[in-house]
Amino acid sequence: MKIGFVVNDTKTEEAAFTTTRLAHDAHNKGHEAFLIGVGDLAYDTDESVRARALHAPAGKKYKTTESYLAALRGKTGARTRVTVDDLDVLMLRNVPSDDYMKRPWAATVAAEFGRVAMRHGVIVVNDPNGLAKAASKMYFQLFPEEVRPRTLITRDRDEIKAFAKEEGRCVLKPMQGSGGASVFLIEKSDIPNLNQMIDAVSRDGYVIAQEYLPAAEEGDTRLFVMNGRPLRVKGKYAAFRRLRSGGDMRSNIHAGGKLAPAEINDTALQIAEIVLPKLVQDGMFLVGLDIVGDKLMEINVFSPGGLGSAQKFTKINFSSYVINALERKVDYMRYYGRNFDNVDMCTL
Secondary structure, X not given: OEEEEEEOOHHHOOOXXXXXXXXXXXXXXXXXXXXXXXXXXXXXXXXXXXXXXXXXXXXXXXXXXXXXXXXXXXXXXXXXXXXXXXXXXXXXXXXXXHHOOOOHHHOOHHHHHHHHHXXXXXXXXXXXXXXXXXXXXXXXXXXXXXXXXXXXXEOOHXXXXXXXXXXXXXXXXXXXXXXXXXXXXXXXXXXXXXXXXXXXXXXXXXXXXXXXXXXXXXXEEEEEEEOOEEOEEOOEEOEEEEEOOOOOOOOOHHHOOEEEOOOOOHHHHHHHHHHHHHHHXXXXXXXXXXXXXXXXXXXXXXXXXXXXXXXXXXXXOHHHHHHHHHHHHXXXXXXXXXXXXXXXXXXX
């Protein structure tokens, strides 16, 4: 099959990234894999979607993601103009929030071009219309309250203070953004001096004030969901734990968090079962659920990372099974003459 992977910028991709792992596995399986930056997409005068893309030489396998990425960018790699409409699969792996401040024009581009590519029977995952609904953290509030912390979303300073006083301990974070940026843990002692923290968070938009979950002291669990179901291979789940480092309340790896193996219990599986209908309805093929205790902290639908971390603890290359799932979707589309609803295909 021909598969394109859309990222924020091909120059900033790293060998450890999940997108690189997926492209590497697709290439080694004999598929044509293309790496495309958001700014490399184009809508041509003949009404076709095209893109400047990187791809490694066909017929050669690479032992590591490092050697594969070097080949993509090196003299043996090719930068070619590919017709996106001729691809079998277009996988949207860019993170809009990473472009929200410095490149606002890039935040929605991938989904917009993906929506056009769907007209010609390209399987676009995750579904562009579903991703448009998830453009901010407000999307999280559309899931059942059983799996969410108690939450207030506002720009009203007095409402935030009242929520913090009522909770006693809560978390403040921006509605836009990712990676633990501008996230504050508010204690009772902080309430008299809350204005400065509210100013820092509200500078770029709405503020999310959220119930603090004591189980967060133990970090969180990232569980991958594919086709609406927890990704499980040979009895092992694609999952890992992220533990806090020192006094930092954030468990994100680039915020100092540490990795650990995950044990997926009935509570985590029940959470996955509760969110399943919504994920399927919105055409979310590959998703990362961030679980704390019996609640979800976040649902990552844009570019869930960490398949390599899950592989580290389970010794299973989950990326290969993701590519296998896409292969089956391409076969289905071929059987039906590329005439199938994209939302249904995303989670079939």
